[in-house]
């Protein structure tokens with residue numbers, strides 16, 4: 001697969017990046033992923049089919065590539081159906097905190113879904129109480145016009161002016177979280193647009209209640225804000241962990257990340273353990289996977305995998321499909 005991709009990339013380069021299709025026949029026609037835009041300094045060259053209708057390969061102009069799930073294919077459609085309101089900033093406002101579980105294990109990224117910082121830099125204001133008001137996100141000073149990126153893959157739920165927030169974009173992600181990007185000078189995406197992590201969604205600015213150009217960035221789970229520093233180290237721009245264990249007590253303006261910093265590594269480990277121990281577990285099939293190797297990885301047998309998924313040991317695995325392993 002990799003060789004095909006590299007060959008494809010070289011072919012595309014030699015065609016001065018204008019090719020819409022790779023290879024012959026209708027079957028191999030690459031479906032464009034929408035929207036394809038600049039991802040940082042790297043831009044999307046084209047998309048290639050994988051033989052799996054749910055999955056494409058996206059080629060970048062630095063010769064790297066990644067799998068991207070086609071937007072029509074959603075693992076959990078409830079995420080994009082329930083409380084999907086594009087007219088109000090807080091779509092989950094009727095969800096009561098006490099209806100949420102005591103702890104929530106979230107897999108932030110997996111083999112098909114990546115991460116990118118929204119903006120990288122020193123925080124000028126953190127999550128918490130500020131001059132008697134709740135500051136439900138973090139502030140990152142910037143220059144007006146600096147690019148702002150989508151943090152994870154997802155769908156734009158809100159893109160409009162919104163009072164104190166100024167120009168605001170809210171993205172609902174495949175992992176169930178929502179991220180808020182406020183005070184923007186420019187919005188590049190509209191409601192309903194599918195975005196991938198690292199895609200530029202707008203430009204930083206100082207619209208709304210703001211004393212100077214900065215990004216106000218929030219992360220919410222079912223409407224409840226929590227300290228964005230729980231997931232992002234803004235100094236390096238890096239994701240702290242692939243897994244996030246949210247506790248209900250984190251949904252408080254007084255629950256700062258640094259207060260339980262020592263617990264966090266342990267919490268991340270626990271999140272992974274809880275997810276793995278949960279009754280049902282899935283594996284996303286990648287290139288090169290075999291039933292035998294998957295069985296070993298998850299401490300099960302090929303026979304069990306077959307009966308769980310209603311397949312035969314000879315069934316051809318489709319890249320990107322979820323295989324139940326427990």
Ligand SMILES: [Zn+2]
Nearest residue numbers: 137138139216
């Ligand atoms: Zn702020």
